[in-house]
Amino acid sequence: MKKHFETEAIRTQMERSQYAEHSAPLYLTSSFVFEDAEELRAAFADELERNIYSRFSNPNTKELVDKICILEGAEDGLAFASGMAAVYSSFVALLNSGDHIVSVRSVFGSTHSLFKKYFTKWNIETTYFNADTPEEIEEVIQPNTKIIYIETPTNPGLDILDMKYLYEVAKKHQVLLVVDNCFATPYLQKPINFGVDLVIHSATKLIDGQGRVLGGLIVGRQDLITEIKYFYRNSGAALSPFNAWVLSKSIETLAVRLDRHCENALELAKHLQNHPKITKVKYPFLSNHPQYEIAIKQMLKGGNIVTLELKGGIKSGQTFLNQIKMCSLSANLGDTRTIVTHPATSTHSKLSPEERARVGITDGLIRLSIGLENIEDIKQDIDQALDKA
Ligand SMILES: *Cc1c(COP(=O)(O)O)cnc(C)c1O
Numbered sequence: 001m002k003k004h005f006e007t008e009a010i011r012t013q014m015e016r017s018q019y020a021e022h023s024a025p026l027y028l029t030s031s032f033v034f035e036d037a038e039e040l041r042a043a044f045a046d047e048l049e050r051n052i053y054s055r056f057s058n059p060n061t062k063e064l065v066d067k068i069c070i071l072e073g074a075e076d077g078l079a080f081a082s083g084m085a086a087v088y089s090s091f092v093a094l095l096n097s098g099d100h101i102v103s104v105r106s107v108f109g110s111t112h113s114l115f116k117k118y119f120t121k122w123n124i125e126t127t128y129f130n131a132d133t134p135e136e137i138e139e140v141i142q143p144n145t146k147i148i149y150i151e152t153p154t155n156p157g158l159d160i161l162d163m164k165y166l167y168e169v170a171k172k173h174q175v176l177l178v179v180d181n182c183f184a185t186p187y188l189q190k191p192i193n194f195g196v197d198l199v200i201h202s203a204t205k206l207i208d209g210q211g212r213v214l215g216g217l218i219v220g221r222q223d224l225i226t227e228i229k230y231f232y233r234n235s236g237a238a239l240s241p242f243n244a245w246v247l248s249k250s251i252e253t254l255a256v257r258l259d260r261h262c263e264n265a266l267e268l269a270k271h272l273q274n275h276p277k278i279t280k281v282k283y284p285f286l287s288n289h290p291q292y293e294i295a296i297k298q299m300l301k302g303g304n305i306v307t308l309e310l311k312g313g314i315k316s317g318q319t320f321l322n323q324i325k326m327c328s329l330s331a332n333l334g335d336t337r338t339i340v341t342h343p344a345t346s347t348h349s350k351l352s353p354e355e356r357a358r359v360g361i362t363d364g365l366i367r368l369s370i371g372l373e374n375i376e377d378i379k380q381d382i383d384q385a386l387d388k389a
Pocket of ligand 1 (some may be wrong): 082201205
């Protein structure tokens with residue numbers, strides 16, 4: 001019988017060594033040894049599945065990848081040094097000069113920079129569609145489009161995209177559909193169940209969940225992962241064994257952490273809904289979210305990110321940040337600690353005000369990554385800062 005999510009997250013484990021350890025050990029070794037010349041030859045000829053060098057594979061990395069593949073329902077996967085290494089590698093391995101990308105406009109800032117500043121050097125152009133009018137996608141797909149790239153929910157706009165619909169579009173035009181599943185994790189949604197070809201994670205966020213290590217993951221179709229694997233091996237994008245060990249342990253508690261993250265986030269979103277200093281509270285599982293119906297269909301819970309729009313713009317945003325006492329001012333998200341960010345003056349300050357407006361980042365937008373502290377303490381800190389904003 002197929003086991004449940006929590007059980008797979010805990011019980012998927014590498015083979016025990018001669019020491020019969022209960023918890024998986026850490027294999028800090030850059031390379032592996034061979035019995036003889038024949039074994040060496042066979043390993044390099046890909047005739048043997050064994051470790052050669054930790055830039056290619058390592059027992060800790062493999063355990064993490066096996067686990068995430070089971071949880072996402074994927075055929076195969078790879079673990080990267082960071083989320084951006086995963087994002088970058090997927091495009092570089094799969095695209096040729098002259099190919100075209102279609103992406104949701106409100107994509108993560110660094111991904112946007114890759115599209116705009118670097119891929120254009122290789123004659124790879126990107127055209128955007130808006131999350132609130134997804135039908136536009138049919139108009140921007142070109143004969144040379146190879147990849148539709150989305151996030152859902154988006155960072156920090158919290159837009160929800162209908163994966164079932166996008167899969168139909170991708171199939172019709174015979175292009176790949178790639179989803180950055182960072183905000184949801186496989187506990188809240190499994191894009192592969194909707195037909196998605198590749199799923200990408202910044203494991204730095206909710207998968208680590210404790211703000212310690214960077215990591216990235218790609219899982220999905222075997223043939224595509226094999227293609228990416230050659231680039232991965234040669235480019236040095238590999239995750240370190242130590243970080244893989246940390247992340248594999250983190251996944252053991254992903255479900256219980258997310259249950260509490262989501263419970264806290266929903267409660268805070270409801271609590272702030274009618275606050276006089278706020279014009280809008282956005283959370284995927286609040287019924288006034290523009291794509292609420294899609295969110296409840298494709299996600300188990302609403303995630304841990306809540307956004308607020310302060311009436312007073314930039315000044316209020318900065319006053320609010322300065323009044324925060326307990327929560328952290330930081331650019332990370334998905335930590336045990338509640339984090340407060342002002343995207344207009346931080347993560348998205350490189351965008352022009354017009355570009356920011358087009359992706360829904362107003363001057364007064366605050367992104368809250370709700371942590372695992374007691375919800376009453378989180379509410380109290382946010383409330384007292386709002387009073388002065
Ligand atoms: C943080 C983030 C990334 C990048 O991940 P890193 O681990 O920081 O490289 C990519 N996509 C989304 C949606 C993110 O939030």
